[in-house]
Amino acid sequence: AEIKFLCYQDANECDVLEEMSSVWENSTGNTVNFEKVGYDVVRDQLENQLEAGSAPDVARVTNLGGLNQYYLDLTPYVDAGKWETNYGATLPWYRKPSGDNGIYGWQAQLTVTGPYVNVTMFEDAGVDMPEEGATWDDWADALRVVKSELGLTAGLAMDRTAHRWAGPAFSYGAKFHENGVPILVDDGFKAFAETFVGWHEEGLMPAEGWPAGGGTAYKNAAPLFLDGTVAMHMSGSWMLGNYDANITDFEWKVVPIPCGSGGCGAMPGGSGVVAFKSTKEPEVSASFIDFLSQAGRAGYFASNTSNITAHQGLQKAGIDYSGVSQRVSAGLSTFAANAGKAAESTPQAYWFQGYNKNFAIYGIVPDYITKAITGEMSLDDALAAIDADVAAKIAE
Amino acid sequence: MTDVIKFFTRRQGKKKASLTDWISYGFLFLGFLIIFLPVLWLVMNSVKSQFLLQKYDTNFLPMDYERIARATTYGPDGKDILIMKDLEPWVMFWKNLSDDERAEKDVVNYIKNFSGNEYYALRSHFGLVSVMAKDLILSQNLPDWLIKYPSMFPSAKKEYDPQAIVDSLVDEDARLLSEYLGLKPYKPNGFTAQILVSMMDPQTGELVEYSVSRINPTKDTVNARLVSNPKGGITKLPQNEIIINKNLKPSWINYTDPLTKKALKSFDAVRCLNNSVFVTIVATLITLLINSMAAFALSKYRFNGQVIFFVIILATLMVPASVLIVGIFKMVTMTGLSGSLWGVIIPGAATPTGVFMLRQYMLTIPDELLEAARMDAASEWTIYWRIIFPLALPAIAVLGILSIIWRWNDLILPMIAVSTTKAAYTIQLCLLDFNGEYLAREHYALAMTVVSLVPTTLVFVFLQKYITTGIASTGMK
Amino acid sequence: MANLKLRDIKKSYGKTEVIHGLDLEVLDGEFCVLVGPSGCGKSTLLRMIAGLEAITEGSILINDERVNDVSAAKRGLAMVFQSYALYPHMTVRQNLAFGLENLKLDKDDIEQRINKAANQLRMEDYLKRRPGQLSGGQRQRVAIGRAIVREPSIYLFDEPLSNLDAELRVATRVELKALHARLGNTMIYVTHDQVEAMTMADKIVVMHDGIIEQTGSPLDLYNKPANLFVAGFIGSPKMNFLDCSSLPEEIKKLSPKGATTFGIRPEHLRIQDENTLSLQVKTVEQLGSDSYLYGETIDKQEISIKLNSQTTIKGGESVKVGFSQSDTHWFNEKGASL
Amino acid sequence: MANLKLRDIKKSYGKTEVIHGLDLEVLDGEFCVLVGPSGCGKSTLLRMIAGLEAITEGSILINDERVNDVSAAKRGLAMVFQSYALYPHMTVRQNLAFGLENLKLDKDDIEQRINKAANQLRMEDYLKRRPGQLSGGQRQRVAIGRAIVREPSIYLFDEPLSNLDAELRVATRVELKALHARLGNTMIYVTHDQVEAMTMADKIVVMHDGIIEQTGSPLDLYNKPANLFVAGFIGSPKMNFLDCSSLPEEIKKLSPKGATTFGIRPEHLRIQDENTLSLQVKTVEQLGSDSYLYGETIDKQEISIKLNSQTTIKGGESVKVGFSQSDTHWFNEKGASL
Amino acid sequence: MFDAVLNLNSWFLFFALYLLVGFILAKDVYGFIPKLMSSIGWPIEFTQKLFGTKSLPYLFLFPNILIFGLFTFLPLFMNFGFSVTDGTSINFENRAFSGLDNLARITQEIQIDTGGINVENAKFKSALYDTFVFVILQVPIMILIALFTAIVLNREVIGRGFWRAVFFYPVMLSPVVVAFLWTLILKRQGMLSQTLIDWNWISEPIQWLMDPNWTMFWSIFVYTWAHMGFYMLILLAGLQSIPRDLYEAAQMDGTSERRVFWRITLPLLMPILLVVTVLSLIKAVQAFEELYALQVGWISLVSYIVENAGIRGQKTFFGLGIAAMASLIVALILIVLSLLQFYLTRRQVKL
Numbered sequence A: 001a002e003i004k005f006l007c008y009q010d011a012n013e014c015d016v017l018e019e020m021s022s023v024w025e026n027s028t029g030n031t032v033n034f035e036k037v038g039y040d041v042v043r044d045q046l047e048n049q050l051e052a053g054s055a056p057d058v059a060r061v062t063n064l065g066g067l068n069q070y071y072l073d074l075t076p077y078v079d080a081g082k083w084e085t086n087y088g089a090t091l092p093w094y095r096k097p098s099g100d101n102g103i104y105g106w107q108a109q110l111t112v113t114g115p116y117v118n119v120t121m122f123e124d125a126g127v128d129m130p131e132e133g134a135t136w137d138d139w140a141d142a143l144r145v146v147k148s149e150l151g152l153t154a155g156l157a158m159d160r161t162a163h164r165w166a167g168p169a170f171s172y173g174a175k176f177h178e179n180g181v182p183i184l185v186d187d188g189f190k191a192f193a194e195t196f197v198g199w200h201e202e203g204l205m206p207a208e209g210w211p212a213g214g215g216t217a218y219k220n221a222a223p224l225f226l227d228g229t230v231a232m233h234m235s236g237s238w239m240l241g242n243y244d245a246n247i248t249d250f251e252w253k254v255v256p257i258p259c260g261s262g263g264c265g266a267m268p269g270g271s272g273v274v275a276f277k278s279t280k281e282p283e284v285s286a287s288f289i290d291f292l293s294q295a296g297r298a299g300y301f302a303s304n305t306s307n308i309t310a311h312q313g314l315q316k317a318g319i320d321y322s323g324v325s326q327r328v329s330a331g332l333s334t335f336a337a338n339a340g341k342a343a344e345s346t347p348q349a350y351w352f353q354g355y356n357k358n359f360a361i362y363g364i365v366p367d368y369i370t371k372a373i374t375g376e377m378s379l380d381d382a383l384a385a386i387d388a389d390v391a392a393k394i395a396e
Numbered sequence B: 001m002t003d004v005i006k007f008f009t010r011r012q013g014k015k016k017a018s019l020t021d022w023i024s025y026g027f028l029f030l031g032f033l034i035i036f037l038p039v040l041w042l043v044m045n046s047v048k049s050q051f052l053l054q055k056y057d058t059n060f061l062p063m064d065y066e067r068i069a070r071a072t073t074y075g076p077d078g079k080d081i082l083i084m085k086d087l088e089p090w091v092m093f094w095k096n097l098s099d100d101e102r103a104e105k106d107v108v109n110y111i112k113n114f115s116g117n118e119y120y121a122l123r124s125h126f127g128l129v130s131v132m133a134k135d136l137i138l139s140q141n142l143p144d145w146l147i148k149y150p151s152m153f154p155s156a157k158k159e160y161d162p163q164a165i166v167d168s169l170v171d172e173d174a175r176l177l178s179e180y181l182g183l184k185p186y187k188p189n190g191f192t193a194q195i196l197v198s199m200m201d202p203q204t205g206e207l208v209e210y211s212v213s214r215i216n217p218t219k220d221t222v223n224a225r226l227v228s229n230p231k232g233g234i235t236k237l238p239q240n241e242i243i244i245n246k247n248l249k250p251s252w253i254n255y256t257d258p259l260t261k262k263a264l265k266s267f268d269a270v271r272c273l274n275n276s277v278f279v280t281i282v283a284t285l286i287t288l289l290i291n292s293m294a295a296f297a298l299s300k301y302r303f304n305g306q307v308i309f310f311v312i313i314l315a316t317l318m319v320p321a322s323v324l325i326v327g328i329f330k331m332v333t334m335t336g337l338s339g340s341l342w343g344v345i346i347p348g349a350a351t352p353t354g355v356f357m358l359r360q361y362m363l364t365i366p367d368e369l370l371e372a373a374r375m376d377a378a379s380e381w382t383i384y385w386r387i388i389f390p391l392a393l394p395a396i397a398v399l400g401i402l403s404i405i406w407r408w409n410d411l412i413l414p415m416i417a418v419s420t421t422k423a424a425y426t427i428q429l430c431l432l433d434f435n436g437e438y439l440a441r442e443h444y445a446l447a448m449t450v451v452s453l454v455p456t457t458l459v460f461v462f463l464q465k466y467i468t469t470g471i472a473s474t475g476m477k
Numbered sequence C, D: 001m002a003n004l005k006l007r008d009i010k011k012s013y014g015k016t017e018v019i020h021g022l023d024l025e026v027l028d029g030e031f032c033v034l035v036g037p038s039g040c041g042k043s044t045l046l047r048m049i050a051g052l053e054a055i056t057e058g059s060i061l062i063n064d065e066r067v068n069d070v071s072a073a074k075r076g077l078a079m080v081f082q083s084y085a086l087y088p089h090m091t092v093r094q095n096l097a098f099g100l101e102n103l104k105l106d107k108d109d110i111e112q113r114i115n116k117a118a119n120q121l122r123m124e125d126y127l128k129r130r131p132g133q134l135s136g137g138q139r140q141r142v143a144i145g146r147a148i149v150r151e152p153s154i155y156l157f158d159e160p161l162s163n164l165d166a167e168l169r170v171a172t173r174v175e176l177k178a179l180h181a182r183l184g185n186t187m188i189y190v191t192h193d194q195v196e197a198m199t200m201a202d203k204i205v206v207m208h209d210g211i212i213e214q215t216g217s218p219l220d221l222y223n224k225p226a227n228l229f230v231a232g233f234i235g236s237p238k239m240n241f242l243d244c245s246s247l248p249e250e251i252k253k254l255s256p257k258g259a260t261t262f263g264i265r266p267e268h269l270r271i272q273d274e275n276t277l278s279l280q281v282k283t284v285e286q287l288g289s290d291s292y293l294y295g296e297t298i299d300k301q302e303i304s305i306k307l308n309s310q311t312t313i314k315g316g317e318s319v320k321v322g323f324s325q326s327d328t329h330w331f332n333e334k335g336a337s338l
Numbered sequence E: 001m002f003d004a005v006l007n008l009n010s011w012f013l014f015f016a017l018y019l020l021v022g023f024i025l026a027k028d029v030y031g032f033i034p035k036l037m038s039s040i041g042w043p044i045e046f047t048q049k050l051f052g053t054k055s056l057p058y059l060f061l062f063p064n065i066l067i068f069g070l071f072t073f074l075p076l077f078m079n080f081g082f083s084v085t086d087g088t089s090i091n092f093e094n095r096a097f098s099g100l101d102n103l104a105r106i107t108q109e110i111q112i113d114t115g116g117i118n119v120e121n122a123k124f125k126s127a128l129y130d131t132f133v134f135v136i137l138q139v140p141i142m143i144l145i146a147l148f149t150a151i152v153l154n155r156e157v158i159g160r161g162f163w164r165a166v167f168f169y170p171v172m173l174s175p176v177v178v179a180f181l182w183t184l185i186l187k188r189q190g191m192l193s194q195t196l197i198d199w200n201w202i203s204e205p206i207q208w209l210m211d212p213n214w215t216m217f218w219s220i221f222v223y224t225w226a227h228m229g230f231y232m233l234i235l236l237a238g239l240q241s242i243p244r245d246l247y248e249a250a251q252m253d254g255t256s257e258r259r260v261f262w263r264i265t266l267p268l269l270m271p272i273l274l275v276v277t278v279l280s281l282i283k284a285v286q287a288f289e290e291l292y293a294l295q296v297g298w299i300s301l302v303s304y305i306v307e308n309a310g311i312r313g314q315k316t317f318f319g320l321g322i323a324a325m326a327s328l329i330v331a332l333i334l335i336v337l338s339l340l341q342f343y344l345t346r347r348q349v350k351l
């Protein structure tokens, strides 16, 4: 049988998957037709295709919870017990909000948010980096010194999305939900929002970061780190490969996630491979995904794409990353540590990642926080608007 | 030349250039700059390396600074900063080499020329630590888990004690394994390419070399390290006194990589261009055919509902496709056109602008010609394609050119119709391939954008006379 | 070779009737000219004959067959349009071939007919040119050629010469007439230029406001106009009309009973003393061969005189003009000739 | 009131010279008509006089003052354009006022001049209409009115009648001539219609390919053309030219020394036996008042004859035509009149 | 490449069949192009033979109207449908009828579902207001520049064709490229800030596209840059259609250049100027792609619609309905604008 795999490609993920699937094709006689597309296509077109009934059989997706009504339950076709052992932590992300025990997708890569630091800048400024366990305030202090010492325009940049913002907010004590219902604006949230707006006002965070984005649009801050505008970038594990390949004129490293009164918050995430109900080949699709999820395959994928694996067995046993540079492997371990810390100290991170309307919130928060930063709204109004907008967007 | 001068100084019919002439030419020249500088800037940027683009390089030409290597090593003696002069360029830019180019170099032997911290720095730089460590583990029959240790989750790491194994090894091997495992006091060594600048020493009058990580043109000073004493901390040099050497370094790989599939395996420039050319040509032909048919009916016949049809067609001018995307998507899917280039071609083939323009033009074709043709026993279809179509050619050429522009630049319809069918990607969709979720390859995107401009620009250069005079002659009035 | 009969033809555009019931018979081989002032319905009539315009009432018979419902292409007519209506994007040869191709004639036949027509009209030299590269007279010929190649039974011409300049118009009308003599086909020719009508026609049909005023040979119309309209329309300069009541007794006594208007053509007036009118000359136009005198009678009625020689009379002079009785025309109240 | 002198005027467009050095004097109050075939440079010359076109060489003098470098507006001329060039968005009144407003005349004065011109040209009824709502003849008048209100010293007309239909053209040319008589201004008038030239001019200037062929009064040109070109150009139908060598002995002996071409106007030929040429009549055109005979001599030279009456001669007949010796014209090899 | 073309759907088969029938019917037609054209037009030829010319105009219109119907009007009706229903789905069976709730959601102060403050209302109003400001400024500015350029090019300048081409060139560029191009220049670290700093005009780089003081300026600038050439050409055509001799007559009348412009050029250009104005008004109200890709600091009406429709990013339950309702409001505005043009040009024609 033939199945169509809509795969969004960031770096080389689909190439690796294709390589892997050829083994499966040879052994089963089935064919996988890869459509390697840009991220925009999966983000913007897939859901419409699903609705119109013209969707692919299998796809690599990031909006894990948002599409759960379309997923094919793999339970009948796979060894459910094995899946629970290996991927128990990420399976809920794909499930419908209440009482669902289905197996829907293979978490191909686990990502964790965390900061990158420009080591050369710290060196040049003669500032010692805060140690593991330092708080965001400690880092802010250190960055202020670096900024003034080197005459930088800013110290810290963060991608413009609530996904990045959530980690520090957890650290400041934001809970984000109560019994599965989003309660965004609480004291912790407010505290971090105030701090965050303050960082922009004082210039610790750059004008071309959040304030330069319009509406709910995502904005990557990596260019600011790459070009040396800032000394720290709050990003995530997915950026390792890019930074390793493209940064040649300064040293950088991944540092442990800073903490706060609420713990050491980082957001997990990542992309997964799912099959859709509409497929005509459920068994074949399921077997394909099952094949990919095997420890050996998952490890191969992780090491060849420089990612953290979601396979819990592999997390324990480790993966042979000997092909990647040391800095990447060091970074991977730091991120893995972050993920562990987050799981312990800020469980709301896992809830948020699994919440099926999280993508709406990702956009709403930056929209209003930006308005507070640029002074279009007072912070209080902005926070009230966040609550109101989220309530309206998740209402049915 | 003298003709030109004469022209410039001539006033309509009279002899001397007047103020209005100077203003006119001034205005035109200013317009030229405002229009062409940005385009030129785009083209120049497209041959800048990814590195320069990341740095928001504002040089007009792709200039890079002269570089010098600076490394940081960590060890029992603490941190060391060292500067290595006169390294070969391929060493400095090892990260930028392709796999093939790397394979050509015998780095293992190369680093044997160095010793001490320089050796360690280069070893890390070339990524040899993990290779050599793995060899070490295998050759010394050390436990397997050592290889995977760095990637283990913290909870798992607790179960192993690598320090004990390191301690059992001799000096160099212990260092190697420690570096690999990331055990204290070892950290990954750093290696960076810094900018080499020099400045006259005010006392001695000699040129002194400095290494600089970043030059911010908006600041008065740069933070520099003495090449001769890198550990001595940084000095702030006045920016206007330092001497910077720059080299011209166009990055042709921006073009060659995507065109040879090296940039992205899934980016097939030839196929994208082919599809676009196909769509552009076929869609333009269909557009011309059916729009001129409709315009013919509307301009040369009297029939019931004529006005209604005309108003309907004009009304579509009011509705931007961008607000109808969802509906158009549904229709394309329902008609079975999605996933095929026909889904890009057909929905846009009927254009209100085209019908309107052609109709206005055809109104100026004398009815007598049609009557003559009818006397000549021509059928209405023959009249259409043998009389009206050729006679409306000036307007049809304009519509043709407009259609070429629209089709070539169209993003919405391809997005709707073929975004999940890679084989049917048009060039504009293909360009999106360079936008990852987290990663944008701006250098490739820029270069391919320039490539995507080539056909329209060629069309423009060769047909601009028809475009500009054509629009003038058609019934846009 | 064909004849044409119109039976009580009417034509309305919406509610306005523009042709009010015409009867006309054109004999085989006749050169029939329709004249009349602008807007009188000449073109409409011609186009109805051609089949380009629907007929509201009445019937058209070609060779005694009713063709009302036969399409333009099938009536076997050919038409030469006022603006020639040459296909500007085709060469002369293609223009000629177009109609034949539509009839699906075979290539050799087409070739042969084109060559014959080209020869007849001396167009060989520019068969490969486009209409835009031809002079007015050459275009004219191509337009006629396009009609000839179809070997129609009747030729229709709608003011074919009106776009030519004076000199060429004269030359072409001679040529056309010769062509008619050579081909012997029935031709129907529309014009509002009465010189053309006079010189070319076997039969002139004078139309006015959608009706036929008079039908006859050119000299018949000139010498015996049926009514005021025809009398004024035929002849240039226009016939002088004088109110009978204002005529000098000497002339008035010549008038037949019931005459209210007296007509005399400018070329029939001579500077003489018999049957005289005195008039005040206002302007004199000397053409070299002829002279025109424009003047007015004592009671301000305008009169023009055409002399066949140069004259020394100047504007402002008073002259006496006379005429021979045979040249007079008299019209009654209703304008009918007496 | 002004006179105009042109001294060795030349005009080139790029490298092509279209006027090759003209000298001309137009007297105060004269009606001077420039005629010549299309493209001979009439408009160009007029526009140079007007100041719309730069003068390549030579000088223009108005009232003996050199005006080469005086702007169009300041030369005190007015021009009536072939297409009238009325401002389509202004009413007739505004059209007339526009030029006066430019001169910053006061309102009453403008009002007065407009009323006077309107009165003169009988335009009062449509002063409030726009040009689009006027007939051709009315537009024509407005165009002239626009010139009149400016009270210029010289009027320039560029084929002002060529857009009018035949009848209106005749009427307007009489009117224009009358206007000239009334105003007494110098007028320079361009046309390529020789009837207009003959009837209107005090002085005709015949141009050909950028040079002046002859200047003189209309009858001078008709009676004593300076050369073949003028002889052929003036007079309609055109003068008959016959090769001297082919003339019958009887006529040949009349020829002066050096003559190579013999010319005789169609209106000077009569059916008679003295000084006869025999010819074969090919076509006869009967206009009622006149008849034209087209024929050819034995050696195929074409000849036309104008008779002042209806004739019974038919195409195909042979006739003998004669002329009186005083009407003959003789030209030498170079085309000059002898 | 042909797999994507042939990608056998029934359309293609029908079309091939259609041509085949035509090809067979055209057996006695010779020459490639005649044969091709008769193959395409056979239904029309056939109809004329059988039924005469009465129905032919409809046949000539058919392909166009079919495509308009399928891909413009049906989607438009769907938008009506979306605007009165709720749900994330684009399928009507999964949407619930909600009447004018969506109108309330974008126009009322109170959010009708949650009872809280309604932020959507504020967003919609600001999109409406900002778009209004943009249109009001952009259209006159562009028309003035286009007119000025056209007037300059209508003079006897050397290389008129060249200049004309230069000013038209940006029209050839896709909105994405235009945005890309200007982002390179206008982003904070871009060419412009840099140059101005070098010239010491400013001391800090400016966020041209986001800075509230500048965003509207640059939106207008870039939009004008990209579209001016087209309108310039139309205006140039208009200028050239003014008869030369009118200018000569004015010259004879001793009219000053300024007066020629105000009293002759401008009034005679008015009809075209009106068409151009209304066309550009319509286009400006529809402005989206450039602005979206430039990420300017305000949201245009169409951007607002596109963002809500769930075409980009996450869908929300009411988004599609709200977007559809907003699009109807835009359509209403455009209809009013075009009626205005109709009215104005009607009066102009009477002139």
Ligand SMILES: Nc1ncnc2c1ncn2[C@@H]1O[C@H](COP(=O)(O)OP(=O)(O)OP(=O)(O)O)[C@@H](O)[C@H]1O
Binding pocket: C013, C018, C036, C037, C038, C039, C040, C041, C042, C043, C044, C045, C192
């Ligand atoms: N399509 C039409 N609709 C309404 N009226 C028409 C139409 N065509 C012609 N007419 C009217 O019919 C009358 C006769 O027109 P026609 O063209 O036959 O005149 P004509 O004698 O050929 O005039 P001309 O010498 O100017 O060509 C005119 O009054 C004209 O206005």
Ligand SMILES: Nc1ncnc2c1ncn2[C@@H]1O[C@H](COP(=O)(O)OP(=O)(O)OP(=O)(O)O)[C@@H](O)[C@H]1O
Binding pocket: D013, D018, D036, D037, D038, D039, D040, D041, D042, D043, D044, D045, D192
């Ligand atoms: N702007 C120009 N550039 C080049 N040649 C020109 C220009 N204007 C006129 N000519 C040439 O100059 C010659 C004289 O033109 P002009 O218009 O004066 O002729 P004309 O006697 O007025 O003819 P017509 O009777 O057709 O109006 C022609 O050969 C014409 O082609």
Ligand SMILES: [Mg+2]
Binding pocket: C042, C043, C044, C158
């Ligand atoms: Mg007519």
Ligand SMILES: [Mg+2]
Binding pocket: D042, D043, D044
């Ligand atoms: Mg002229």
